Amino acid sequence: MSHKTVCELRDLTYVYPGEAAGDSASPRPALRGVSLSIREGEWLALLGANGSGKSTLAKHLNALLVPSQGECIVYGLDAADEKNACAIRSSVAMVFQNPENQIVGTVVEEDTAFGPENQGAPSGEIVRRVEKALGDAGLLAKRKKPTYTLSGGEKQRLAVAGALAMDTPCLVLDEPTAMLDPQGRSELLDVLEKLHRSGKTIVYITHRLEEIVRCDRAVILHEGAVAWEGPVTALFLSDLPLKDWGIDAPPLFSLWRDMKSESRPVPPIPTVASMADALCL
């Protein structure tokens, strides 16, 4: 894996306009002095409780928000400069929490084509990209189906396909599994793992600890500031005050820690399969 920087956040502070214009003498910033580097090809997990600033940070990576203070450099471009917005969005695609609110087209392939059409790609190129994106998201067989006939998991994979069709090297997903059942969640994570292996940089926002086991690195946000940053394995090993940061440790994770403290053999990362193997040993 190379270590070229994709996004560089330097002392980034963001205050929502409503908050800044309010009566309060000291408006509460959604992000406070966040400094962070996202490296090319990594799968970064952005963790935090509701209101910790995860989505606000994600929107900076796509130039949907511009910093109130500090800098946000995406692929060498300053996100604060409106002229760079289009180029940044052609480098960083974004998937939001509710798939229903990001589907524009009435037919699967039409919706997937929306991004490349906005980018002004030629017709043949759009067809090629749409086919590849739908193939990667496992939706090729449903390309001609009306979007309202898809299941929740399929709709979210369609949103991912729409972002993939933009052919960007980086993908930011803002709690994409929030509205999905366990089956849909697992399908989506499988798609992301495949994309990660193909070299795509992925920023994955969640508050579920069990979803980040496949990620390389984790950043925990608490009240708009970076509370912890490090490799996912280190997150599992460290004795962090996760409860104080509003993150619930899943039972599997607690079991893994208990077994480790009792010096019993444990897998490097607590997945259901690896823990089942460890317990059967």
Add this chain to the structure above:
Amino acid sequence: MKFFNHMTFGQYVPAESPVHGLDPRCKILVVLVILTGIFMAKHPAVFAAWGVLLAGLTLAARLPTKLVLGSAKPVLILALFTASIHIFFTKGEPLFSLGIINITSEGLVLALYMGLRLIFLVLFASFLTLTTRPMELADGLERLFSPFARFGFPAHELAMMMTIALRFIPTLLDETDRIMKAQLARGASFDRGGLWKRLKAFIPVLIPLFVIVFQRAEDLAVAMEARNYRGGAGRTRMNPLRWRGADTAALILVPLAVFILVYADRSLA
């Protein structure tokens, strides 16, 4: 139980047919000509001929007849209302009287024609949306209106608004359904009491629905911006519109048929 059915508002039905394959610009123009023709219809035989034309088009489009006819359901009440106004308020030779209201033979005929006209208008208009993908329809409208764009007419914006509106019909029907069920679970009643009471029962449905619509609109705008949407400038198409020989043929033959029908109507009248 579902309060609403997805297929009631002329949603696109995918099929491999000569009608589906036509250029949306051709279909829009042809439907406009047909609608104008229907407005002029006055003779029963001509109304029957319009029915035959609709049946022929349904067959050519390989659409189920039930589905095509079902698209008139939402306007049945309006058609009945229009017809009854003509029954009660048209002057002429009275057939019988109800107090101060005279029912005339002219009124009955006019009521029948107005009702039929309205139903045919909806049937042919929804035929367009049943056989054309909303994105194609929007592209077609945008291209047809593009000459006016130089005078400041928002052709692209209107087309995009229409696409999004059509895209969100099933979502909002689902949403309304969900809200109504939630209100029912809390003791609301939508089918009891007089008209005023029933209308009032819908207020607790409409308020959350409006809130949801505005939230969705906001989220959708952000998602569209994230996907590099900047209006119509510089936007390309996956399937650019292509005018073929079949489009020219349809644009000549259907208006010709409409002209013959209108001419026959005038001669018979």
